Amino acid sequence: MDENGSKKKKNSGRGVSGPTNPMVTPLLTDHYQFTMAYAYWKANKHQERAVFDLYFRKNPFGGEYTVFAGLEECVRFISNYKLSEDEIHFIKQNLPASCEDGFFxxxxxxxxxxxEVYAIPEGTVVFPKVPxxxxxGPVAVVQxxxxxxxxxxxxxxxxxxNAAxxxxxxxxxxxxxxxGLRRAQGPDGxxxxxxxxxxxxxxxxxNVAAGRLFGIPLRGTHSxxxxxxxxxxDEIADKALRTKDGSSTCEDFVSLVQKWLNKIKWSNSFRGIFSETNQSExxxxxxxxxxxxxxxxxxxxxxxxxxxxIPNFCAVALALSDLGYKAVGIRLDSGDLAYLSCETRKLFCSIEKEYELSYFGKMSITASNDLNEETLDALNKQGHEVDAYGIGTYLVTCYAQAALGVVFKLVEINNQPRIKLSEDVSKVSIPCKKRIYRLYGKETYPLVDIITGENEPPPKVGERILCRHPFQESKRAYVVPQHVEELLRCYCAGSSDKKQETLPPLKDIRDRCIKQLEQMRRDHMRRLxxxxxxxxxxxxxxxFIHFLWLNEAPVGELQ
Amino acid sequence: MDENGSKKKKNSGRGVSGPTNPMVTPLLTDHYQFTMAYAYWKANKHQERAVFDLYFRKNPFGGEYTVFAGLEECVRFISNYKLSEDEIHFIKQNLPASCEDGFFxxxxxxxxxxxEVYAIPEGTVVFPKVPxxxxxGPVAVVQxxxxxxxxxxxxxxxxxxNAAxxxxxxxxxxxxxxxGLRRAQGPDGxxxxxxxxxxxxxxxxxNVAAGRLFGIPLRGTHSxxxxxxxxxxDEIADKALRTKDGSSTCEDFVSLVQKWLNKIKWSNSFRGIFSETNQSExxxxxxxxxxxxxxxxxxxxxxxxxxxxIPNFCAVALALSDLGYKAVGIRLDSGDLAYLSCETRKLFCSIEKEYELSYFGKMSITASNDLNEETLDALNKQGHEVDAYGIGTYLVTCYAQAALGVVFKLVEINNQPRIKLSEDVSKVSIPCKKRIYRLYGKETYPLVDIITGENEPPPKVGERILCRHPFQESKRAYVVPQHVEELLRCYCAGSSDKKQETLPPLKDIRDRCIKQLEQMRRDHMRRLxxxxxxxxxxxxxxxFIHFLWLNEAPVGELQ
Incomplete structure (x- = not known):
């Protein structure tokens, strides 16, 4: 009971902001969700309490793990869910004229x-079939x-x-x-x-917009x-540069740069390495x-x-050095990145030695140009001197696999478990309202996830429990967990009395994700x-699954 | 000169709406565009007039054509371009404190x-290297x-x-x-x-939101x-259904459906085909x-x-038929779509014959389930009875190739042509402010696109013109065009006096696209x-390209 004596908690009273993208409205759904809602309403079935699971069937990118994300946006969406009159008018226009006004x-x-929404915390490492x-909620609404x-x-x-x-x-x-912004699938892609x-x-x-929305550090120099x-x-109007300590001003920085370029070109160490460099560069x-x-x-x-x-960069960096500034480094955007980064490092180190500039050899080398998992792996095998990678297309469009097969299945209605059958066993859904536990062994890594019915007693530390493959009879193992973690937590309590989790800041989600990934046994994580x-x-x-399955499946007749 | 005596036309005075997605703001850009803008400003170079080309280098999906789209959103974006104080404050926070206030x-x-924006009309079939x-505009702004x-x-x-x-x-x-909405890369994906x-x-x-935003017809039934x-x-509260002509009411439509199911199950034509059907279905x-x-x-x-x-569907469709309604059809979402659609059609036709219902055999069969170009092709080869396809994941995420390599290159500044070199010839840019013409032969299809300098005389109908490959000396051909179409049109006149194209409605863009695709010679369009x-x-x-190239490229020294 809250202060107003009302037991019913309004999500909208929770003060959660709306979705990041204002285009995420109740109309951002499939037309058939509204036709079904009407059919439920017409059959007076719309208020029946239903339970749906959201899960995926296969890890992406040929890997054996997935990081769960997107929860906060879902909570923001339903916490502010409300159809406007305009939206209702549009829905009405797109349903048959025979639909009754009561529905609207x-x-x-x-x-x-x-x-009610129960979810695994955002940033958790997750696996197929686990909700x-x-x-x-009411079946029509949850649809x-x-x-x-x-x-x-x-x-x-x-x-x-993909990022992980x-x-x-x-x-x-x-x-x-x-x-990746320029190559992403649309603005909020x-x-x-x-x-x-x-x-x-x-x-x-x-991405400056993302930096502003989420507080992500921004990086970038020039193209x-x-x-x-x-x-x-001649195009440089003001050639003066104050020293870093502000004590004096170099009136002609351009000449200083040119002096340095000549100096390194004709020094004993570098003579003959550089031809004429490009003056406009x-x-x-x-x-x-x-x-x-x-x-x-x-x-x-x-x-x-x-x-x-590289010689042009070094000339400018050396001139800056004269005035007390330390250059940051270079970016390579084409060619053989392994070779070029090693050659660049060698030169930086030679200059460090020649002119006794202790930071010069350690300057940063950034590489970009269509990088992906494979090219990073190849660079590692070849040996390189890259400190930072700028990754775009392959990362943000998930080029290696552009979609995850997330599904949303009815598992219970009116307290009756429901199952979705399929000739493909991997597509059969696990019925009932369920709980999920992650069991840890003596080492710190997770051993197995176990799904149980809502009202089964939870696995206990030190007690042996049988873990069965959901569909393959012979696959089962006893586990004695050293630590048990219940994965589903309450993020929207609906009209129940459950305590709601607060939405963590982005930084905490990131920290959780990084910690979770480190905790996994290495053989689950390797690429090959x-x-x-x-x-x-x-x-x-x-x-129970197999009882229900037999119950629902038609018996064939061989002819 | 407009009524106020000002020659300068304000884009914002054009009354073009803002971008569809409100997240498309001036901050939806790379951080380095702002660092470069500052460097241009600091060198007093920011107002220099620059010309940039936007193009791609390779057609997607292993094909030989691309449909150009996205122009309207670009025009809407720049017609409403304005940095807010908040946005400027954020940019300032993310640049070094040494940046001068004048820049802000x-x-x-x-x-x-x-x-000024010149563009090929949206919905045109386009090809690599063509702007x-x-x-x-001013170099800093265009960046x-x-x-x-x-x-x-x-x-x-x-x-x-991909859709084409x-x-x-x-x-x-x-x-x-x-x-595809559920599997797309984010809401506006x-x-x-x-x-x-x-x-x-x-x-x-x-997608209901897209239906509302763009007036696209909506489709969908149930899941x-x-x-x-x-x-x-027992769950059906109201079992009554009025006849289509409104003349009477069937009080128990459920019984009518059950009567029909029994009738077809035991009729001479279908006896033994159907086993017990699922009652909840x-x-x-x-x-x-x-x-x-x-x-x-x-x-x-x-x-x-x-x-x-299928038998359950037929029972309901036949009961509807008794009341004067014609069922629309079925959707298949798994299994062997070719086989199932043919079996379904056969049964529909048998029922049409048995019960003399002339529409029954022609009812619509929709197929879905992870369809893509390959599966459609396979269905065609196998033979099928599908009338409509519902396509999601592979279509909307462009699964076969998740990004197009669109680039944006400086080709002229201060009336000086610029070229971007690369060891990879396909990455060398074509310098200068240019015009593009599409030349048509005696047949109605386009023969070749030719790019010329801005001030060259245009190709003329009936006059022989030499068309050269931009980088391969030996590849060239004479063409006598029967029709010449200039492709780049003015969509934003800036402060020039040029006449601006109006933005066509979506329907016109779609019609243009369909017409353009039909006009192409078939051998450019085939999959293999x-x-x-x-x-x-x-x-x-x-x-000119080759003169500039030699001029800019460093001369190597073999050692």
Missing amino acids: DYLRGIDCSDV LLRIE LLETPFVNLINFASLVTT RHRFVAGKSKTLLEF GVSASKYCYIGGFDATS HAFVSSYMSF LAAFTSYALAFPDNFLALVDTYDVIRSG NPTPYKVSVSAKLYD | DYLRGIDCSDV LLRIE LLETPFVNLINFASLVTT RHRFVAGKSKTLLEF GVSASKYCYIGGFDATS HAFVSSYMSF LAAFTSYALAFPDNFLALVDTYDVIRSG NPTPYKVSVSAKLYD
């Missing part, structure tokens, strides 16, 4: 305040939520998993930058990719166009350094990395032939 | 009113537009092309339904897929969950028919298509080994 009055009253969300929920979780989980896989191959020590790649372990994004927009030094670098003397990072492959980009993680059901649930 | 005053004033857009423009065109063109390819395989006579699939030749969508939510006929179908007697279309594979779904369409440059432009 019913739609007017829907606010999801009686919908990520269990949604309970309306199917499409937006699946939409909001499908891509979110897919791209988070890229992080796994790149290794912990590298900086990972998401550069880009914005949500930025958000979920950050959760999956990326460090920063180029090839910037370099080719310069013709000569040098002008562009110099101009960029004048604008950002403390953040000078240059794209060096507009003309020729080794013959032009990973070991499947086991998902099981209790003995009682196993028996 | 400059950002405050940007409104794109001096940006889809030419954008002219800021790069990322949103590429984002808005990349996926739009890709998914339109699916239409090509399915054939003109089939109904194509886009069912779904909404824009619906829009662009419609442009590419689809007939309808399941497996609807079927499995029913247990028995029959209850669900009956309930749905009571809600939509004029639009009865049933999903028949929840239990078993041939043994349960299609013939590349030729894109050429004028002799003058060819010479």
Whole structure:
């Protein structure tokens, strides 16, 4: 009972903001959800209490794990669910004229305040067949939520998993930058990719809108166009640069840069290495350094990395050094990244030695250009000197597998369990309102997930429990858990008295994800032939599934 | 000169609505566009007039054509371009503290009113290397537009092309339904897929939001969950159904359905074909028919298509027939679609004959379940009786190729042509402000696209013109065009006096697309080994490209 004496909690009273994308409205659903709602209403069946599970059937990218994401957007969506008069009018226009007006009055009253949502926390490592969300409520209302929920979780989980896989191959020590906005599938394909790649372990994004919406660090310097927009030094209006300590001003930074270029070209160590460098590139670098003397990072492959980009960069970096500034580094966007990064590092180290600049050898080398899991793996095998990767297309569009097969299945209605059969066993649904436990062994890693009926006693630490494969009779194992974690938690209590989880900040979701990934046994995570993680059901649930299956399946007649 | 005596036309005065997705704001861009803008401003170079081309390098899906789409969203974006104070504050926070305040005053004033956009009309069939857009304006401003423009065109063109390819395989006579919202890459991944699939030749969508935004016809009936939510006929509260002509009421439609089921089961023609059908499925179908007697279309594979779904459907359809209603048809969502559709058709035809119902044999058969170009092709080869396809995942996520490599390259600044070199010839950009003409031969199909310098005389009908491959010296051909079409048109006149094209309604873009696709020579369109369409440059432009290339490329030294 709250202060107003009302037992019914309104979700909308929870103060949760609406979805990030204002296009996520109750109309962002399939037309058949409304035709079904009408048929339920017409049969006076719309208020029947239904339980739906949201899950996927197969891990993406040929791997054996998935990171669950998208929950917060679902909670935001239903916490603010309300059909406007305009929307109801549009629905009415698109249903047969024979549909009765009472239905539209019913739609007017829907606010999801009686919908309960149980979910695995966002950022958890999850596996096929395990319900990520269990949604309970009036059957007509929960049906309306199917499409937006699946939409909001499908891509979110897919791209988070993709980011986690890229992080796994790149290794912990590298900086990972998401550069995908321009190639993403639409504006919020880009914005949500930025958000979920950050959760999956990326460090920063180029996407300013995502930086603003989610507080993700921003990164980026300049493009090839910037370099080719310069013709000569004449274009630099103001050539003066104050020293870093502010004590004096170099009136002609351009001359200082040119002096350094000549010096390294003709020094004993580098003589003959550099041919004539491109002057317009040098002008562009110099101009960029004048604008950002403390953040000078240059794209060096507009003309020729080794013959032009790197020497030009070094000349500017050395000139900056004279004034007390330390250049940040370079970005390579084409060519043999392994070779070019090693050659660049060698040169940086030689300059460090020649001019006694202790930071020069350690300057950052960023690589970009159509990187993906395979190219990162190839770079590792070859050996390279890259510190940071900028990854775009393959990451944000999930090029290797562009969709996750998330489904939303009815498992109970009016307290009656329901099963969806299929000739393909992997498509048979697990009926009943269920609980999920993750069982841990003596080591810290998870051993197995077990799904039980809602009212079965939970697995206990130190007590042996039989874990059965849901569909294969012979696959079963006893487990004595050292730690038991219940996975589904209450995020929307509906009209129940359950305590609601608060929505964690993005940073916490990211931390959870990174910790979860580290906790997994390595053989589940490897790229080549990973070991499947086991998902099981209790003995009682196993028996029940198969009882129901036999009950519903028609008996064939061989002729 | 307008009424106020001002020559400068404000785009914002054009009355163009903002982007469909409110997330498309000036911050939906890469961070480096703002760092570059600052560097340009600092060098006092920001107002230099630059020309950028937007194009792609390779047709998607192993094909030899692409449909250009996304233009309207770009025009809407720049017609309403304005950075808010909040946005400027955010940019400032994310640039070094040393950045001067004058720059932020400059950002405050940007409104794109001096940006000119020339583009190929949306819905046109286009080819690699041809500029889809030419954008002219102050270099700093046009840079800021790069990322949103590429984002808005990349996926739009890709998914339109994908839809066109699916239409090509399915054939003109089939109904194509886009069912992809739940599997799309985020909310507007779904909404824009619906829009662009419609442009590419689809007939309808399941996505209600897209139906409302764009006026696309909506389609959909019910899901497996609807079927499995029913247990028995007891759940149907109101069993009465008025006849179609309103003359009388059948008080117990349920009994009528059951009577028909028994009748067909034991009729001489069908005896022994049907075993016991699933009663909860029959209850669900009956309930749905009571809600939509004029639009009865049933999903028949929840239990078993041939043994349960089809006979149950027929019983309901026959009962409806008694009351003057014609059922619409069925949907198959699993199994062997070719076989099941043929068996279903046979049965429909037998019933038509047995009960003299002239429409029954022609009822619609819709197929869904992970369809794509390959499965449609396989169905055609096998023979089938499907009238309509519901296509989701593979269509809307462009599963076969999840991104189009759209790029945005500087081709001129301060009237000076610029070229971007690369060791990979296919990545060298074509410099200069250019025009594009499509040349048609004696037949009605296009022969070749030719790119010329801005000020070259246009190709003339009946006059021989040399068309050269831009990079391969030996590839060239004379053409005598029978019809010449200039492709780039002015969509934003900026501060010029040019006449602006109006943005056509969606229906016109769709019609254009369908007409354009029909006009192409068949060998460019086929799925297997299609013939590349030729894109050429004028002799003058060819010479200029190669002059500039030699000028910019460093001369190597073999050692």
